Amino acid sequence: MSSRHLPLAATLLIFLVAYAACYAQFPAMLSTRVVGNLLTDNAFLGIVAVGMTFVILSGGIDLSVGSVIAFSGVFIAVMLRDTGLHPLAVFALLLVLTTAFGAAMGAIIHLLEMPAFIVTLAGMFLARGMAYVLSIDSIPVTHDFYDTLQGAYWLMPGKGRLTLIGGLMLLVVLGGILLAHRTRFGANIYALGGGVQAARLMGVPVGRTTVGIYALSGLLAGLAGIVFSLYTSAGYSLAAVGVELDAIAAVVIGGTLLTGGSGFIAGTFIGVLIMGLIQTYIIFDGTLSSWWTKIVIGILLFAFILLQKGLLWASTGRRWRLAGSG
């Protein structure tokens, strides 16, 4: 197995072992009901993590997504309350806004040659601040169309429900995989993560790709905001605090190199499922504090950082031997 696939394999193995361990203790964990809930509960995180994967693959970071989710929720709630617009029109407007917001951050990162960290940190404060401007209260969303969307599901065998938002996440993951591996844009993202200078010399349109990456992350953050709004039926400017960090954690646990250039969307999906699984286990157990989620995620993150470092040493060590051989 190549070192490129090893982190992905490790993630998959951890997920399977963890699920087997949960199943051994609580056989009900394998039911499609639990699987359906796992997808529904983590739909917004999964969607935003796909966008984060592209950003991290390119060697960047996007800290603004949690705030964008909160802004989206408040924006939808306020628009539905104060205007007569149909939710679909509001969704479309929101996606245009968040995509433009991401594109603007990408343009600043590229044109001003600023670190993505600081630009998206500014974006994080800006989006959160805009949410406060719209409203500081939690606004409930009451709309018939919302009820229709929330009630839409596909009944899986075993009475499990694949809800609309859970299915949406699966579609986003599939779309992300296609984008990453079957388009020139996807190849260019990997190229940027491998080295901006080399990518530029090889003819990658660096500026266009950078703007595209952050626009995509903004779009998916907006979509995650819609999903979050459907999930909670409310808009609150203090919601989704730290979701960007959860997304980064899912990406890294999913085996993507934080320095960029190596990783898989599928890995991120499994990373999200691992994080969801820990929470499900805690709910099943009933006695454990939810803090254990954070502790386990922390341990997993450390383990993956060590794994990545180990792989790096192993690959450079091999290169030295090759160079030294006659």
Next chain:
Amino acid sequence: MEDREPLLRAQGVTKAFPGALALDGVDFTLRRGEVHALLGENGAGKSTLVKCLTGAYRRDGGDILLDGRPIDPRDTQAAQELGIGTVYQEVNLLENLTVAENLLLGRQPRRMGLVSPGATRAAAREMLAGYGLDIDVGRTLGSYPVAIRQVVAIARAVSLSGKVLILDEPTASLDAREVEMLFGVIEGLRARGLGIVFISHFLDQVFRICDRVTVLRNGRLVGARDTRGLDRVGLVNMMLGRELSEETRAHGRTDGPQGAPALTFRGFGRAGRIAPVDLEIRRGEVVGVAGLLGSGRTELAETIFGVTPHDSGAAEAGGSRLSLASPRAAVAAGFGFCPEDRKTDALVGDLTIRENIVLALQARRGWARPVPRREQAALAEEYIARLDIRTTDAEKPAGQLSGGNQQKVILARWLATNPRFLILDEPTRGIDVGAHAEIIRLIEELCAAGMSLLVISSELDELVSYSHRVMVLRDRAQVAALEGAGITVESIVSAIAAPEPEGAPA
């Protein structure tokens, strides 16, 4: 005489940078189906010429004709589209992508709007088949050795450009077998009628693969010759040639100090960097180090100064053994080192001249005993006056000074620590003529004051003029030791060029 238009012809190409003329009316002609070596020491203008050809730099003057038509590439992309491809020493491909993706990035075959991995791999295999390379193109490039990556880079450049291929030190990190493989590839491309520019410091390889050579020196064309019938000494003379020969002494200094050596190095070396050398330096003596680029000059200096600690031999001063395990230990032993690349390895450009000068002294005293501000100012003023550093005041960021003045600041930094042994690696490179003479005068003054100096330089006339003894390096080993009247430009050149190690010819 040429019976047809050459593939690429550059005429009177000129490129100026602030404070330096990097290329001064250089002509260069590349024919179809030839491998043409571009030779010259660092700073000769090779890379500037290549960058003008590939569009990385815009030239200030002159014409470049490709197939008889004038071209003016705006960037490397434009040059590539015109037919000029470049492969750099540090392979500029992406190790994290597969071989196939590297070959076809930006023009992957698509089916129904989606990239087809299968078709991409097939196209990549087809591209590599012409190079006798049968590898799994689905693996990442980083999992293959450098030689394979070079061939992949060449395949990509040729498929994109296909007229002119510029190879910038392609063999620097290859072993002998890999070099042969690469030469096989180059010969195949030559047979296909490409014009290949080959830049290398290895003269053996130049004679092995190249049909013609063009030699540059100090931004000027020295000459272009057919490799056949060219002798090594003639070539080295062209590369190192002299321009100031009338003004300089014909041989090295014979007024060297006598007596016991102040420093003795026995079997001093480091595996893979510099073979063990023996060296004795007396007080007030200048030992020059000569050799082509890549001959181990800088490696020798860095090993002595503990940057890459020695793993064989020992150093002694006055009968007691010195520890030179790190630069810190070397400074404690009274050593100073002005490295070749002063901008990255020596000068802290954002700090002021005063802060730069005090740096080494402060490091030796330790952070607990800061040099008082008044003392710092006095030191800075003293050395600004003594070395004639041209600046408005001592609080100017050192990065804003000209090259020669930067070099003086670094010299001042070490002089402030009052060293007994100073290593200067190319102290006069890239500085203007006036400062050049001042640095040389300074070397002579320091030596007269009893300091021992080890000076590395590509300027042979310069070495001859101030050295009491000269050590000649080749292929990371000492090949000759010249002394006094035996030091002449001719004797150094023949020691560098000799195909087999011999005794000192003098």
